[in-house]
Amino acid sequence: MEKEDSCIIRLFSSYCALSEEDRRLLHRLEESPIETRAGQVLWKECDKASEFCTISKGWAYSFRNMDDGSRQILELFLPGDIIGMREFAFSQRLTGLAMIDDGMVCHFPHRHLVDLFSTSTTLTAVLFAIVSRHQALLTERLVNLARRSAQQRLAHFIYEIYERLNQTGSFNGGHFRLPLSQEQIGDALGLSSVHVSRTFTSFRKQQLVLRERHRVYLPNPQALAEVADFDNRYLNDSLKAILGENGKLERQSESSNAATK
Amino acid sequence: MEKEDSCIIRLFSSYCALSEEDRRLLHRLEESPIETRAGQVLWKECDKASEFCTISKGWAYSFRNMDDGSRQILELFLPGDIIGMREFAFSQRLTGLAMIDDGMVCHFPHRHLVDLFSTSTTLTAVLFAIVSRHQALLTERLVNLARRSAQQRLAHFIYEIYERLNQTGSFNGGHFRLPLSQEQIGDALGLSSVHVSRTFTSFRKQQLVLRERHRVYLPNPQALAEVADFDNRYLNDSLKAILGENGKLERQSESSNAATK
């Protein structure tokens, strides 16, 4: 991995070794980076959907506004993520998308992906793996919302972010930035902001999570994972060699990601 | 669509016209049909994952057993669905899979899909569209669990099944079979079976849903959809022409599926 690699190339190459040609194809997906501002809404429900986008800087979330005025935050996107794959088969957006931070995104039309299907089997398979992992995240979130207490939900949410930041190497020191208000966290967890506050207070008393403004310290990540009933297979098993046996596809060395659990 | 078409060919051809070659490729995914019994567990969490499967008869669900002994049902699979795409990037199953009905399934290894990527751009794109639609279902379920009351959840759940059965032409007369116990419904909705029972009772009083054993009558589907705050775009918009502009891919006539909403 050369240092000039973009986020998306780093993402793909964590799954599989890429040819120069593959890199060139991927670069097409990041042709026109756009600066975005914190709070900016990139699209709303029901907007026309004909583009994906990649995020190379900042955090974003997808959301759904409900009839009763409440809001559900569905996914949290960190740098390197691909956004909008849900709507590949749809003509309209099913969820809105908003920036949390200032950041940088690149749009590209659905058609570029179809082009990619016909040019590189490797990239197609990797893309499929990425979608598959994304679905695993979504599934886990679903379990979290449906079956766990407020404490567990919040613990799971924070620990998942901690793990994802770890994976992309964005975690250093015992703390990280969590640029979400308690209201936004509540919207993500299906809880009222008041209850999120109470839960944070309780975590502070238990020395599980110390939150200060937008900075979070985890004195004992392992303990937090246990509270959350966190099983990190859905995050850490996704770099397996899908492609090993096919002649055209090379298995990548495993050095880039330590096996866990 | 010839009458000899299998479920999966019908599924794919609802997105896009298929060549003979495409059909032949798809047939490979249904080589070895296996009879299954009601209640049979096809795989459990943590089992090795190297196969997808298609379901051609009967209903199935994916589930997750929680540490506290409860269970979450994540997805409901009806005939024609492809199962296990979540684990394409994983070496282990993340959820179990169980049959509701007696039925028929066909297993095929992940590698067949990679082969398909390298042989047919059309099928690849359609597959992607199918995955995308599946993700839309999952997202909608998430919103349902996180943001709605028990009444709305149940209404949404039932109405979604009603719509899906309509789409595959499996709905006739004013009623359909819903072969799930109230406990299973609760497991799917994150509710206790007791509360599911109360909610059904309330629906009966409101003449929204009449449930008798495993048969469900909807005197007024529209009213049910309104209670559920149901927006059917996520089910009915997914057959758009993704592939129109690419030379190799033909847009299908729209006759097979009426536009809705």
Add this chain to the structure above:
DNA sequence: CGCAGTATTGAAAAATATCAAGAGGGGTGG
């Protein structure tokens, strides 16, 4: 007929939401 799984109903308990009031913090304009 009896049995096992499933469904219903009531009463009490638990979890979470809502409402409301106040506290803290950071940016902005004077």
Add this chain to the structure above:
DNA sequence: CCACCCCTCTTGATATTTTTCAATACTGCG
């Protein structure tokens, strides 16, 4: 530099929703 304001967070009291426990009824089946 200060005052003010807006936004976010905290905390308490109360209301609502859903769960749990328990008892009883129902249903299909051997």
